[in-house]
Amino acid sequence: MDILKKIEQHRETEERLKWEGTFADYLELLKERPWVAQTAHSRIYNMIKDAGIEEVDGLRKYNFFSNQLFGLEEALERLVEEYFHPSAKRLDVRKRILLLMGPVSGGKSTLVTMLKRGLEAYSHTDRGSVFAIKGCPMHEDPLHLIPHHLRDDFYAEYGVRIEGNLSPLNLMRLEKEYGGRIEDVIVERIFFSEDRRTGIGTFSPSDPKSQDIADLTGSIDFSTIAEFGSESDPRAYRFDGELNKANRGMMEFQEMLKCDEKFLWHLLSLTQEGNFKAGRFALISADELIVAHTNETEYRSFISNKKNEALHSRIIVMPIPYNLRVSEEEHIYEKMIHESDVSDVHIAPHTLRVAAMFTILTRLKDPKRPDIDLIKKMRLYDGEMVEGYNSIDVEELQREYQDEGMSGIDPRYVINRISSTIIRKEIASINALDVLRSLKDGLDQHPSISNEDRERYMNFISLARKEYDEIAKKEVQKAFVYSYEESAKTLMDNYLDNVEAYCNKSKLRDPLTGEEMSADEKLMRSIEEQIGISENAKKAFREEILIRISAYARKGKRFDYNSHERLREAIQKKLFADLKDVVKITTSTKTPDENQLKKINNVVARLIDEHGYNSTSANELLRYVGSLLNR
The missing domain is CATH 3.40.50.300 (P-loop containing nucleotide triphosphate hydrolases)
Incomplete structure (x- = not known):
């Protein structure tokens, strides 16, 4: 019409x-x-x-x-x-x-x-x-x-x-x-x-x-x-x-x-x-x-x-205080960018989230509880699961300060710095590091920030950068592990066999020699430690896995690699740790051989197709993670 x-x-x-x-x-x-x-x-x-x-x-x-x-x-x-x-x-x-x-x-x-x-x-x-x-x-x-x-x-x-x-x-x-x-x-x-x-x-x-x-x-x-x-x-x-x-x-x-x-x-x-x-x-x-x-x-x-x-x-x-949740702050930036003339610029995944982390950190007040730091507080406020804490802890934190959210960095400042990054870079793609750099540069020009606050904010930029480092590694880890999906499934099956033997107090049979052997505690712990399962909690975790397998079996379903989110994360991390050297060599080599080039191209394709990157931001991410692993 x-x-x-x-x-x-x-x-x-x-x-x-x-x-x-x-x-x-x-x-x-x-x-x-x-x-x-x-x-x-x-x-x-x-x-x-x-x-x-x-x-x-x-x-x-x-x-x-x-x-x-x-x-x-x-x-x-x-x-x-x-x-x-x-x-x-x-x-x-x-x-x-x-x-x-x-x-x-x-x-x-x-x-x-x-x-x-x-x-x-x-x-x-x-x-x-x-x-x-x-x-x-x-x-x-x-x-x-x-x-x-x-x-x-x-x-x-x-x-x-x-x-x-x-x-x-x-x-x-x-x-x-x-x-x-x-x-x-x-x-x-x-x-x-x-x-x-x-x-x-x-x-x-x-x-x-x-x-x-x-x-x-x-x-x-x-x-x-x-x-x-x-x-x-x-x-x-x-x-x-x-x-x-x-x-x-x-x-x-x-x-x-x-x-x-x-x-x-x-x-x-x-x-x-x-x-x-x-x-x-x-x-x-x-x-x-x-x-x-x-x-x-x-x-x-x-x-x-x-x-x-x-x-x-x-x-x-x-x-009417500032928002104190990272995910909601991200929505604010998305809305402001959508309403602007730069909405056609490619913003790499997690860029706005990392900017939001910095902004929220400037608005939060230091927790009075010694066991909670600002990063934990930020995560709890955003509704993330933090081991050992629940909604009662969040309510307790919210009661500590009546005026929390009445100070800190405002969304317009962040959008101005993102705009500045886009204009200065003169390319159609920006990432989290570009924005953090721009936020840092802009602090010196901000008229209402005291020297004391400027120092604190610089520290928050470092904290946001550390958070991004973990996100970046995890992102590449997922893309790499996908290329080794068979290895992941094999590792998963191996772990489940050992868990079953451990819980049922039974023996496993060596596929080559046919000899009976006990559950491989070392293998199970190497996977569980990836997601912070303590020695005391391992028994409960393994039993929970076994109950989940039985529940799937009763419904006629097969318990596989994607059935348990935390276990999948543990398998990915374990595999990534084992593959770290491969990733390190592949991402940092100046002249990759044919095999390495194929792996790089597979990972880049995966980042583009499944994770929302474009060619520029995917390659930048790989180079950055390579430099992190080489430190």
Whole structure:
């Protein structure tokens, strides 16, 4: 389908969604779909909830955020369950300004943008539909037309609570245009749009000397004041401030804590009472989420100022820390690269993971437990299995520091360094070493890193490099061992025969001489030691293998090389250790003979076909591993 056809379809869809009728028609609609009268906070909560919620490891994962925000499950659960959910139930927490506090590039602006874009899309759905008095610049809730003394009766009949008063403009329109006949007032369906300033507003402070409060609350319309003759006539007033335009939806208050105090006082009555003062009018009702974002330093400075005490109790602070999981950080980089113009550059496998390891190490605080170092902590946080530790240890580590993740290297710095590497190398392939080198070079140019931190970060680059060395060796090991697959299977069968003899306390028969012999303890231990099976744990490990073989046999399956992941890893490592000299000679020789060349080509082909490398990165990896083995 071509783009013009899609534009036409979009236009037809928009037309179908439109609705217009009298207030009496709207009340009929309300009986069928009571949710159309929900509050702004309730609409936002339902928007998040309707996108789907999953329980993952005891944490709620909200699908609404899952494509853009990574590794912030705890913070997002706190935000939704401690702010949006109770606010949707009209609890007192909705009478607070939501302040997202966190380090730079931590996802605060992304979160706010997602809420805005989400509301725009949600208002086009049946569950998110919004209706307003037609012709009202503040898209006022039609239910404000119901007189106060009838609102209890209305609640008894419709089950909907009404908050707020009819605005001065609509009060006048009701008298002059409709002769006081509430049921005749025209109501229309509206669609939130930041571009059209419908239900979504953004306020950004500028120079306090030149910025006017009218930016928030609207101003006198000088083109009509001569016609209507009074500043207190609502027809001579422009209800086009951000607070007016954000009514029924949300307003983002950028750099709120840097703002002049006179702007903040308007937020006091709006959050607490749901109204604000504008011009020479009675208080104007508004139903909107006010969300602001700031960093920790600005917030500390704000609360230390006694003049701001009244605002402290009107603000609910939600910390949005950096992500602390390597795999999620990797997703962040993948997303940022995908959105850039360098997405066609080949990035060798594990490159982004190694960069993520460095970044996460800068954000973690040293564990208080002497048996856990930063690398172990990093692995545990990422959900890896670390022998001797479990989820209780992870929870204990997370409780050690309340502010973990509020400092460290931000994702933008890493992406800038990756971009720099791509531009400088002028080739279509980069690897982990290129990126680590670039990260190291960039530390000297980073303006906000102290000398002490720079030294720590240099150490983290070394740790990330060591992790990469192990990954690289393992990668080549897997590719090489594949070329010796028969040897791996033979070694596996040999090990299983010996395990069976050991567990059943029976003898093995020598295939050449036919003599009986005991299980080969030396062979079994040489394999088990590869994956850290201790002398005390060997019996349990062997018995577990035997139970697994029996279970396979009962189901009519054959226990083979791929049936037990840890055993396969042990076999690979053992074989790789035995082949180390072959690998060393093959990868480091300047002039390989025909046999060596064949092996190299097989391994390179394997790395390309099975592991995601290209020709350049596969050959670079082989050369690097060769140099590691020769040290």
